Amino acid sequence: MSTLQNDLILRTLRGEPTERTPVWMMRQAGRYLPDYVKLRNQYSFFERVQTPELATAITLQPVDQVGVDAAILFSDILVIPQAMGMEVQLVESQGPLLPQPIRSEKDLDRLHVPDADGELGYVLDAIRMIKGELNGRVPLIGFAGAPWTLLCYMVQGKGSKTFDEAKIFCYTQPALAHRLLQMITDATIGYLRAQALSGADLVQIFDSWGGLLGPDDFHTWSLPYIRQIVAAVKDICPVIVFAKGAWHSLDAMAATGAHGLGIDWCISPAMARGLAGDKVVLQGNYDPAHLLNPIPVIQKEVRAMLAAFGGRAHIANLGHGILPNVPVDHAKAFVETVQSWKA
Amino acid sequence: MSTLQNDLILRTLRGEPTERTPVWMMRQAGRYLPDYVKLRNQYSFFERVQTPELATAITLQPVDQVGVDAAILFSDILVIPQAMGMEVQLVESQGPLLPQPIRSEKDLDRLHVPDADGELGYVLDAIRMIKGELNGRVPLIGFAGAPWTLLCYMVQGKGSKTFDEAKIFCYTQPALAHRLLQMITDATIGYLRAQALSGADLVQIFDSWGGLLGPDDFHTWSLPYIRQIVAAVKDICPVIVFAKGAWHSLDAMAATGAHGLGIDWCISPAMARGLAGDKVVLQGNYDPAHLLNPIPVIQKEVRAMLAAFGGRAHIANLGHGILPNVPVDHAKAFVETVQSWKA
Numbered sequence: 285m286s287t288l289q290n291d292l293i294l295r296t297l298r299g300e301p302t303e304r305t306p307v308w309m310m311r312q313a314g315r316y317l318p319d320y321v322k323l324r325n326q327y328s329f330f331e332r333v334q335t336p337e338l339a340t341a342i343t344l345q346p347v348d349q350v351g352v353d354a355a356i357l358f359s360d361i362l363v364i365p366q367a368m369g370m371e372v373q374l375v376e377s378q379g380p381l382l383p384q385p386i387r388s389e390k391d392l393d394r395l396h397v398p399d400a401d402g403e404l405g406y407v408l409d410a411i412r413m414i415k416g417e418l419n420g421r422v423p424l425i426g427f428a429g430a431p432w433t434l435l436c437y438m439v440q441g442k443g444s445k446t447f448d449e450a451k452i453f454c455y456t457q458p459a460l461a462h463r464l465l466q467m468i469t470d471a472t473i474g475y476l477r478a479q480a481l482s483g484a485d486l487v488q489i490f491d492s493w494g495g496l497l498g499p500d501d502f503h504t505w506s507l508p509y510i511r512q513i514v515a516a517v518k519d520i521c522p523v524i525v526f527a528k529g530a531w532h533s534l535d536a537m538a539a540t541g542a543h544g545l546g547i548d549w550c551i552s553p554a555m556a557r558g559l560a561g562d563k564v565v566l567q568g569n570y571d572p573a574h575l576l577n578p579i580p581v582i583q584k585e586v587r588a589m590l591a592a593f594g595g596r597a598h599i600a601n602l603g604h605g606i607l608p609n610v611p612v613d614h615a616k617a618f619v620e621t622v623q624s625w626k627a
Numbered sequence: 628m629s630t631l632q633n634d635l636i637l638r639t640l641r642g643e644p645t646e647r648t649p650v651w652m653m654r655q656a657g658r659y660l661p662d663y664v665k666l667r668n669q670y671s672f673f674e675r676v677q678t679p680e681l682a683t684a685i686t687l688q689p690v691d692q693v694g695v696d697a698a699i700l701f702s703d704i705l706v707i708p709q710a711m712g713m714e715v716q717l718v719e720s721q722g723p724l725l726p727q728p729i730r731s732e733k734d735l736d737r738l739h740v741p742d743a744d745g746e747l748g749y750v751l752d753a754i755r756m757i758k759g760e761l762n763g764r765v766p767l768i769g770f771a772g773a774p775w776t777l778l779c780y781m782v783q784g785k786g787s788k789t790f791d792e793a794k795i796f797c798y799t800q801p802a803l804a805h806r807l808l809q810m811i812t813d814a815t816i817g818y819l820r821a822q823a824l825s826g827a828d829l830v831q832i833f834d835s836w837g838g839l840l841g842p843d844d845f846h847t848w849s850l851p852y853i854r855q856i857v858a859a860v861k862d863i864c865p866v867i868v869f870a871k872g873a874w875h876s877l878d879a880m881a882a883t884g885a886h887g888l889g890i891d892w893c894i895s896p897a898m899a900r901g902l903a904g905d906k907v908v909l910q911g912n913y914d915p916a917h918l919l920n921p922i923p924v925i926q927k928e929v930r931a932m933l934a935a936f937g938g939r940a941h942i943a944n945l946g947h948g949i950l951p952n953v954p955v956d957h958a959k960a961f962v963e964t965v966q967s968w969k970a
Binding site: 448496529530532550551552555574576577607609 | 794839946
């Protein structure tokens with residue numbers, strides 16, 4: 285493993301002072317990049333995810349073309365339900381479909397906790413290949429979905445604005461729901477540890493639907509499982525937790541021992557810092573839709589955001605994934621504005 | 628106009644002490660009620676909305692069958708874009724479709740500010756008929772969408788998780804966006820004043836998509852127009868503002884002079900009160916999905932919610948619309964638990 289030439293994000297997460305704020309973008313390896321679209325038109329989603337050469341090429345595109353300070357593994361959070369035994373279909377621009385959702389104990393009995401080196405070995409192969417290609421230029425971020433978010437898809441069977449079926453499953457069959465969450469947690473711990481041991485320099489846990497839960501429900505159905513994962517992984521690599529919309533529990537998420545917390549654009553940096561406390565790194569929080577602004581407006585707004593975070597304990601990012609219709613030079617303007625800013 | 632026999636919600640909104648907390652439910656006249664489903668299967672959405680006899684029958688169902696402390700007019704926020712000149716299709720379980728969305732100045736030139744007594748006269752007819760049928764049993768709530776939320780539909784042309792097209796319209800054509808928002812505002816002021824003069828005892832402004840905006844954007848694209856509407860209406864009837872998810876601006880919304888603010892379930896009553904200050908009534912905030920819990924759990928949770936609000940300056944409600952699959956006796960349990968609770 286070669287020494288990292290750019291370890292800004294790792295030093296930031298360890299609480300060390302850095303010469304500037306590091307920057308990457310959620311979904312940075314995605315549809316706004318013409319070279320990604322070419323591969324998307326040639327290969328199905330799971331071909332891209334499961335073929336290490338393709339995952340490697342896609343992961344490196346934003347490093348080469350946009351100049352971000354970290355690569356993030358090209359994959360999907362639904363590889364875990366798939367490895368646990370569920371059929372997962374990802375049809376382009378239609379969202380995920382799990383045709384046999386979990387609704388009963390019998391459904392749950394069909395699942396198993398996968399062996400990371402077995403069913404998910406293709407991810408580890410991709411990580412090793414990416415690390416070779418990166419050759420130490422920037423760190424590699426691994427990731428997984430939070431158990432609550434994966435339960436949402438596994439029970440609802442598809443995307444939803446409210447994931448009512450998933451909530452109803454939890455409220456009416458709580459013991460079964462906790463059993464499922466624990467299975468996902470065990471699978472995720474093995475998976476993230478294997479990612480780190482294969483070369484991921486840090487990992488992020490995405491709780492994309494954490495914000496659908498009220499504070500009490502978040503503390504019941506999501507946080508305890510995130511806490512287990514952080515505890516099991518944080519000693520081998522830094523961990524960022526991003527529970528979109530769950531601003532009300534930033535203090536509790538900081539108390540898990542996670543190194544960083546993601547925040548979306550619907551909270552000011554000052555309020556997020558007030559809630560999360562002084563000990564944790566904050567990551568975010570530019571509204572992805574704002575990347576459609578003219579470049580001078582982006583530059584002005586990004587500098588205002590950086591100033592609001594104060595130039596310390598901050599990783600610049602979007603508050604959610606980059607949109608497919610963002611021009612590449614707007615994404616570059618975002619990255620370069622961060623990289624040229626001085627606190 | 629007969630004297631109201633139950634004016635709990637009005638006295639609460641005027642800041643007067645009441646013998647108990649009033650309760651109603653967003654979408655209380657809706658698909659969880661078998662008698663509503665019968666009418667839905669017989670008549671199209673706009674037949675139900677535009678026929679005063681049908682709107683009256685539907686509006687009264689939850690008063691008669693669930694015992695809520697207020698009726699809310701059966702209608703839709705999209706009657707305003709429709710009256711402004713847009714085609715609006717509401718296909719059951721598919722969400723709204725506006726086949727010719729607003730994207731340019733030319734599109735905007737097709738719109739006009741409607742005369743409430745003209746294009747929207749059917750709403751006022753319905754209000755007068757409902758008031759007659761209610762015969763003073765409970766107050767009638769009128770409503771409209773907030774200008775930002777209506778812009779979302781008018782520009783996007785359909786429902787969306789993120790309303791990117793609407794945001795892009797605002798960011799790239801800000802003068803046009805503000806012109807559209809002002810037209811919607813003018814239309815809404817005339818509409819809500821006419822509702823009040825026709826018999827609505829209070830009105831609610833629904834900013835269903837306010838929570839998609841960051842704090843700065845909310846202050847640019849939503850709040851100034853809500854402020855104008857509140858200022859123009861609050862002297863003829865009490866106003867409740869419900870900007871779902873925009874908890875970060877509760878203080879600014881209270882400063883509009885609105886009598887009440889709706890909150891969703893993703894904020895604790897204590898935190899909402901801390902942000903909104905002591906002078907405004909709070910309305911909410913039971914998670915609608917929790918109505919799928921067993922009745923004893925609902926009763927326990929509702930009592931905990933009421934205690935958290937402290938039994939003053941509070942209107943009990945859900946944090947969003949009631950779900951179609953809620954059993955009627957669960958909805959009744961929600962209402963009756965509030966009505967039998969003592970602070």
